Amino acid sequence: MLNKRLWIALSAALLLSPAQAVSNPDTLYFGVYFEPASIDAHAITEWAGMWLDDNIYETLVRYKTKSVGGKLEGTTTLQPWLAQKYTASNGGKTYTFELRKNVKFQDGTALTADDVQFSLQRVLALDLGPAKQLKDCVDPAGIKVLDPLRVQVDLKNSCPSFLALLAQTNTGAIMSKTYVNKNGGVKPGQLNDYLRTHGMGTGPFTMGDTTAGVKFELNANPNYWGGKPKLAKIVFRVIKDLSNQYLLLRQGQLDVVYNLPSELLEQSMKEPSLTVNKQSAIGAQTLYMNNTQKPFNDPKVRQALMYAVNQQELSDAATLGIAKPSRSVLPGALPGYTGNEWPYKTNLDKAKSLLKEAGYPSGFASTIYYNSGNAEREKTAVTLQAQLAKVGIKVDVRSVAWPTFVDGYQTGKFPMFVVSNLAAPILDQYMTQNFDSGSAGAGGNYSFYKNPAVDKMIAQLSATTAPADRNALARRLQKTINTDLPLAPLYDVSLYYVMQKWVKGWTLYPSGNWYFKDVSKE
Amino acid sequence: MLTYLLRRLLLVPLIVLAISLVTFILVHLVPGDPASLYFGGQAVSEEALQNVRRQWGLDLPLPVQYLYYLGGVMRGNLGVATHTGQSVLSDIAARLPATVELTLIGMLLAVLIGVPLAVVAATRRNGWIDHTVRTLSLITLGVPTFWAGIVIIYLFNFVWRLLPPAVGRLPIDANPPTDITGLYLLDSLLTGNFSTFGATAFQLIAPALTVALGVIAVIIRMLRSSMVEQINQDYVRTARAKGLTSRQVMFKHALRNAIIPTITVVGIQLGYLLSGNALVETVFSWPGIGLYFIDSIQSLDYAAVLGVSMIAALIFALVNLGVDLLYAAIDPRIQYG
Numbered sequence: 001m002l003n004k005r006l007w008i009a010l011s012a013a014l015l016l017s018p019a020q021a022v023s024n025p026d027t028l029y030f031g032v033y034f035e036p037a038s039i040d041a042h043a044i045t046e047w048a049g050m051w052l053d054d055n056i057y058e059t060l061v062r063y064k065t066k067s068v069g070g071k072l073e074g075t076t077t078l079q080p081w082l083a084q085k086y087t088a089s090n091g092g093k094t095y096t097f098e099l100r101k102n103v104k105f106q107d108g109t110a111l112t113a114d115d116v117q118f119s120l121q122r123v124l125a126l127d128l129g130p131a132k133q134l135k136d137c138v139d140p141a142g143i144k145v146l147d148p149l150r151v152q153v154d155l156k157n158s159c160p161s162f163l164a165l166l167a168q169t170n171t172g173a174i175m176s177k178t179y180v181n182k183n184g185g186v187k188p189g190q191l192n193d194y195l196r197t198h199g200m201g202t203g204p205f206t207m208g209d210t211t212a213g214v215k216f217e218l219n220a221n222p223n224y225w226g227g228k229p230k231l232a233k234i235v236f237r238v239i240k241d242l243s244n245q246y247l248l249l250r251q252g253q254l255d256v257v258y259n260l261p262s263e264l265l266e267q268s269m270k271e272p273s274l275t276v277n278k279q280s281a282i283g284a285q286t287l288y289m290n291n292t293q294k295p296f297n298d299p300k301v302r303q304a305l306m307y308a309v310n311q312q313e314l315s316d317a318a319t320l321g322i323a324k325p326s327r328s329v330l331p332g333a334l335p336g337y338t339g340n341e342w343p344y345k346t347n348l349d350k351a352k353s354l355l356k357e358a359g360y361p362s363g364f365a366s367t368i369y370y371n372s373g374n375a376e377r378e379k380t381a382v383t384l385q386a387q388l389a390k391v392g393i394k395v396d397v398r399s400v401a402w403p404t405f406v407d408g409y410q411t412g413k414f415p416m417f418v419v420s421n422l423a424a425p426i427l428d429q430y431m432t433q434n435f436d437s438g439s440a441g442a443g444g445n446y447s448f449y450k451n452p453a454v455d456k457m458i459a460q461l462s463a464t465t466a467p468a469d470r471n472a473l474a475r476r477l478q479k480t481i482n483t484d485l486p487l488a489p490l491y492d493v494s495l496y497y498v499m500q501k502w503v504k505g506w507t508l509y510p511s512g513n514w515y516f517k518d519v520s521k522e
Numbered sequence: 523m524l525t526y527l528l529r530r531l532l533l534v535p536l537i538v539l540a541i542s543l544v545t546f547i548l549v550h551l552v553p554g555d556p557a558s559l560y561f562g563g564q565a566v567s568e569e570a571l572q573n574v575r576r577q578w579g580l581d582l583p584l585p586v587q588y589l590y591y592l593g594g595v596m597r598g599n600l601g602v603a604t605h606t607g608q609s610v611l612s613d614i615a616a617r618l619p620a621t622v623e624l625t626l627i628g629m630l631l632a633v634l635i636g637v638p639l640a641v642v643a644a645t646r647r648n649g650w651i652d653h654t655v656r657t658l659s660l661i662t663l664g665v666p667t668f669w670a671g672i673v674i675i676y677l678f679n680f681v682w683r684l685l686p687p688a689v690g691r692l693p694i695d696a697n698p699p700t701d702i703t704g705l706y707l708l709d710s711l712l713t714g715n716f717s718t719f720g721a722t723a724f725q726l727i728a729p730a731l732t733v734a735l736g737v738i739a740v741i742i743r744m745l746r747s748s749m750v751e752q753i754n755q756d757y758v759r760t761a762r763a764k765g766l767t768s769r770q771v772m773f774k775h776a777l778r779n780a781i782i783p784t785i786t787v788v789g790i791q792l793g794y795l796l797s798g799n800a801l802v803e804t805v806f807s808w809p810g811i812g813l814y815f816i817d818s819i820q821s822l823d824y825a826a827v828l829g830v831s832m833i834a835a836l837i838f839a840l841v842n843l844g845v846d847l848l849y850a851a852i853d854p855r856i857q858y859g
Contacts, residue, residue, distance in 0.1 A: 024695060037560070037605050037821075046562045127573060129566040189573035211698070212606065212616045213809025214690055237694060239807045243672065244688050247680050253687050253694050393532040403554030403822040406563040410555075421564060433565040442558055444565025 022502045023252060025521045026232040031245040031257040035216060035238055039207065041173035041193040042123045042130075044072055048216075050169055051236070051514045055218055056084050057201030058174035059095055060116065060166050063425075065507050076335050076425040082111065082174055082202065092158045092465045099149040103225045106206050113145040118177035120153070125188045130170040133429050136462075137162050147174050160465045161428045168424055169513070176200060193377045204229045204517040214238055230505065230520035249274065249498060255521065256499040256506075261375055262320045268498040279495040279508035280333040280357065282430070283422040284326050284435060285318070286487040287368070292448045293415050295364055302485045304354035306344045308391040309384065312399025315491045318379040322496075326489035329435075329481045333510045335491070336427040336474035341482050351391045363392020369417040372399035377418045380490065384418070410442040419446075420493045424509050428475060431458045435481055435516075449486030523850075530846070534839045541835035542595070542828055546588050547849065549827050556580060556604055556822045578604060585722055593827065600832075601825030607833060610829035613814060618833070619704025620691055621803070621810035625795040627707075627726050628733030629788070636741030641772055643742065644749030655742060663739035671732040671805035678728060685728045686721075690807040729806040733799060737791050744787050748780040753804035755779075782853060789845030796841065797834030 019384040036048035041057045044050050044373075062081040065072045080086060083097040103111040121140045123131050137159035144152045155162060166172035180186065183194040199207045204224040208217030218234040237254065239245045245257045246264045250271070260268065268274050289296040289305070296302055311325035324332060327339035355363060368384060370377035378399065385395045395416070400408065408414045423430050433444030436458050440448045454477065461473045497508065551850070557574040558566065575581045579590060594601055600610035643655040652802060671688075678685040691706055699710040699718045707726070710719035752758060753776055761771045798812025811830060818826035849856045 027695070029694060034817075035606070038607055045560055128570045129561045129564065132567045134569070184575065189569075190577055191574070193602075193607065211809070212608070213620075213813060235694075237689065237807075238809070239689065240804045240813065241688075241807065244675065244805065244807065247675065248687050248689065248694075251680070251687055401552070402563075402820050403552055403556075403559055406558055407554040410558055410563075413553075439565065442566055442568065442571060501850065 008084065009014060017496055022500075022521050028231050028234045028256065028503070028516070028519060028521065029254045030234060030236045031239045031248060031254040032236045033238065033240050033259075033465045035213070038191070038196045039359045040192055040198045041169055041175065041201070042119075042126050042171070043191055044126050044170045047234070047512075050476045050512070051292075052216070052218060053169045053173060053199065053201075054203075054513050055205040055234075055516050056199045056207055057169060057175065059169060059172035059174065059201050061086070061163055061172070061380070063509055063511055063513065064169055065509075072507040074507055074511065074513070076333075076510055078167055082116075083258070086163075087340070090154075092160075093155045093374055095153045095162065096146070097151045097153070098149070100225070101149065104201050104204050104223060105179070105202050106221055106223075107176070107179065108223075109178065111176075111222055112148045113151045113176065114148075116151045116174055117145050118180070119142045119174045120172075122175065122180065122186050123171055124187050126191075127189050128191075130168065133161065133426070133432075134165050134171050137165070155422070157463060158465050160462065160470065161426045164426045165429075167511070168426075174202065205234065208233065212351065221453045224517070226517065229517045231516065232325065234516055246319070246498075249500070250485070252500065255503050256497055258495060258497045260496065260498060262318070262322060265322070265496050265498065266320055273501055274442065274498055275501055275503075277497045277499065277506070277508055278405040279497065279512070280510050281422050281493050281495045281512060282333045282425055283330045283420050283493040284489045284512055285314075285323070285376070285418065285420040285491050285493060287380075287384060287416060287418055287490060288447050289416050289487060290412055290414065290448055291450070291486050293361060294414065295358065295366075296415065297356050298358045299484055300358040301360065302488070303344075303483075304358065304391065306356065306485055306488050307351035308393065309488060309490070310346045310387055312384050312489055313387070314380055317383040319375045320490070323491040323494060325491050328425065328431065328478050328488065329485070329489055330427075330474075330478060331423070331489075331492050333425070334423070334427060334430055336471060337423055338475050338478055341459065341475060341479040348391055355391060355393075360392075363394065365394040366415045367396040367398055369398050369400055369405065369414045371402050371405040372420070373402075377420075380418050409432070409446045412441060412446075412448050417446075420488075422493065422512060427470070428458070428462045431461060431477060435477075435486065447486040449481075449484070451480070454480055454484075523858050527843075527847075530843050534836065534843075537839050538832050539837045540593075542592070542832050543588070545828050545831040546591070546824075549822070549824050550584060552612050552822060556824065560604060570590060580626050591825070595832075600829040603818065603823050603826040603829075605705060605821035605823045605826065610825050614811065614829055614833055615704070617809055617811045618825065619706075620808055621798050621812060623691075623705045623707060623794060624726065624729055624802070625792065625799070626734060627730040628795065629737060629792055631730050631734035633788070634736035636738040637745065637777075639738070640742045640745035641749060641777060644746045644753060645768075647750055647773060656746070659739040659742040662735045663743070664737075666801070667732055667736055667799070668801035668805050670735055671729070671802055674728050674732055675805070685817060686724050688728065688806045689725075691722060691725055692718070693721055693725065719732075729802055729808055732802050732806070733795060737788065737795075740787055741784055742792065744784045745780060748783055749776055752776040752780045758815045778852060780858055782849060785845060785848060787850070789841055789848075793838040793841040796837045798830070 037045055039049050039052050041053040044053055060083040061078045061083055064077045064079045066075050080315055082100055084100040085098040087096050104233045120143050123134055125139050137155050142154040146152050179200050184192045204221050205218035205220050208219040210216040216236045217451055220229040220232050222228050242260055248254045249257050266436045269276050289302055315321050315323045327342040368381045370381045381397045385397050388395050409417050433439050435449055435454055437450040439445040439456050457477050464470050502521050504520050504522050557571045558575055603610045603613050606613055639655050643652040646652050675688045699706055699715045700713045702709045702712055706722040733823055758776055761775050798810055798815050800812035800816045803810045803812040815830045
């Protein structure tokens with residue numbers, strides 16, 4: 001991350017590196033900049049843990065793929081996975097899962113309905129971050145074993161996001177009951193220290209060696225029920241400096257890197273030996289405003305801000321124009337999104353007149369915070385500063401360290417801040433976390449937005465299963481929230497993976513899952 | 523001498539204790555909640571946060587937390603690092619050798635390059651060598667280490683392909699030698715694994731040179747000026763008059779008298795570098811204590827920050843003691859009692 005400008009300047013004068021032959025054809029070298037804090041699938045806290053667990057563990061259902069221009073892409077529709085079949089009855093309040101036969105855990109024991117019941121009950125008992133949504137849908141007693149290969153789940157209500165929750169590794173991963181009980185068991189509300197660093201599931205890869213600060217590995221599981229993976233090993237190499245990651249990629253030392261800063265991404269796109277794959281993640285770079293603080297407690301002020309903002313210019317400045325401007329308070333890749341309820345278009349006169357109506361004819365002064373070291377957010381904040389100045393809003397841009405930043409936005413200390421969080425493709429979860437007054441603060445509603453009508457509609461959404469009704473509700477919700485504008489969405493976040501041309505078969509999902517089974521180097 | 527040594531050694535635990543208290547207070551002054559950082563700053567319910575706080579003892583009053591911590595330290599337990607899930611002691615043990623190896627080799631390079639250059643510059647005062655050396659030392663002093671590191675990687679690896687890529691202590695597909703001391707150079711020699719020795723040494727050149735650059739500049743500036751001072755002393759003239767060769771005069775007489783201030787500065791640098799050089803470690807993906815410290819701060823990992831601070835304080839105190847003892851060895855006029 002250090003001195004990106006230097007790289008650009010130097011790279012400009014650079015000769016193209018010669019084409020490389022595929023090195024280590026059965027091992028994928030993946031450049032990453034952080035390490036997993038936990039690989040306990042039901043207590044994953046960050047991405048590195050999820051990358052591993054997506055391949056060590058499996059879920060009852062999984063997102064489908066579709067072919068786009070000859071290339072597979074992940075979708076947000078579900079298909080059976082460890083469950084070869086599932087049926088909904090009782091008005092969508094009872095689900096019966098029929099497990100695939102002959103699925104074995106990596107220790108050779110067979111997967112049974114007991115393990116499924118145990119795993120779901122464990123998520124509820126641990127009651128960590130991801131469990132909340134599942135807890136709203138099901139009680140531990142509602143998960144019943146019918147026979148060794150059949151599980152029945154009675155829901156508390158017609159929870160429409162239930163299946164999607166099961167598709168998420170951190171709520172739906174199936175663990176072996178025997179293995180967990182042998183290694184610490186389940187203590188309600190408590191992390192399991194053994195499973196934090198050890199994992200054993202039904203997936204195509206097993207946990208391999210880990211060297212702190214250097215690498216962590218996955219090894220192929222030759223007995224995987226779906227056939228042997230194409231690669232023998234995945235090596236995640238910890239390379240903290242992104243410019244260095246890029247150099248290593250250029251030299252063929254790494255096969256894949258992701259999340260390069262936009263300047264290096266642009267360089268990569270010109271590189272003939274590399275391909276750039278885009279994942280439409282579910283998230284937006286957002287300017288949050290604290291709705292309980294003056295002057296942002298007045299919707300007119302928030303709207304004025306949106307009229308003063310030029311989203312394309314922000315995308316140009318922060319992402320070299322790669323990111324798509326937001327057209328709703330929901331990210332474009334989230335199911336239920338519509339871009340047709342967005343009234344805003346840059347209009348400085350309108351912004352000024354709204355400010356005048358709100359009692360700030362000559363603007364006001366405020367502060368935008370971002371976390372230090374995040375170049376994209378810095379550029380966003382500085383560009384916002386210039387744009388808002390045009391309507392008399394004088395903004396001070398301040399960077400703070402990550403711990404202070406998280407504390408500040410979760411406890412409502414900042415008047416404004418820029419952040420982008422990635423979410424699962426679950427509409428109800430997104431709505432509840434971001435806009436329900438009950439989630440104010442750490443729960444995800446960082447703008448401390450409160451609109452009883454919106455709370456009511458979100459509750460209604462969580463009780464509606466018919467797709468047409470849900471879409472209509474989602475549209476109404478967006479219309480209302482877009483008007484209230486508790487936060488200013490700026491542009492949709494996409495994740496970019498830069499890889500060698502020889503890396504084949506890697507499908508990217510909006511949900512952010514990484515499945516390595518069909519990845520190969522050719 | 524022995525009483526002096528004992529007195530100094532008895533002070534060490536007190537220093538470390540004081541550092542732990544100051545660090546404890548400082549890290550708790552930083553606004554932030556380790557529990558919510560554990561969840562990556564993502565949306566999370568209050569119950570989940572409470573669960574984690576309770577499990578880590580963060581719900582206890584601060585003085586109680588500190589006493590618990592000290593109690594653990596007395597039993598040789600530095601606590602569990604919340605951001606890695608491992609014990610802080612094993613985390614540090616896994617990373618310290620990387621830092622030690624890099625620092626020692628870097629220092630060695632610095633002394634081997636810096637001392638002769640300083641001596642030559644001093645003896646050819648105001649000549650072209652002197653001017654060149656002084657200008658270079660000014661430049662290396664002014665250039666930030668991480669920037670120097672990036673330029674070194676770019677030129678020596680990427681453009682000229684003379685040095686290996688900056689992937690840490692070993693090439694990307696190599697395995698570490700059997701673990702004896704954690705110092706790869708030493709371990710590979712001890713196990714007769716010469717290919718790993720070669721690979722390790724090759725990987726070390728660029729980062730060690732980066733570490734050395736800053737120190738070389740310091741050595742040159744300090745040593746050159748004190749050498750110049752010594753060369754004009756009467757005893758040097760006497761030595762020359764006795765008919766000693768120029769080399770004998772410089773290295774046996776002048777250098778020995780001139781080097782004490784340099785040792786002090788180099789000692790401080792050594793202590794500082796041994797406690798981790800986060801910038802160089804970042805640029806070269808060097809899995810040392812400096813990177814670990816930065817990660818710990820980023821995740822407000824109290825136990826890890828405290829652990830590294832205490833180990834760093836211990837190293838610093840011991841290195842300083844070593845430097846003080848070295849004075850007596852070099853300069854017979856200095857005696858401790």
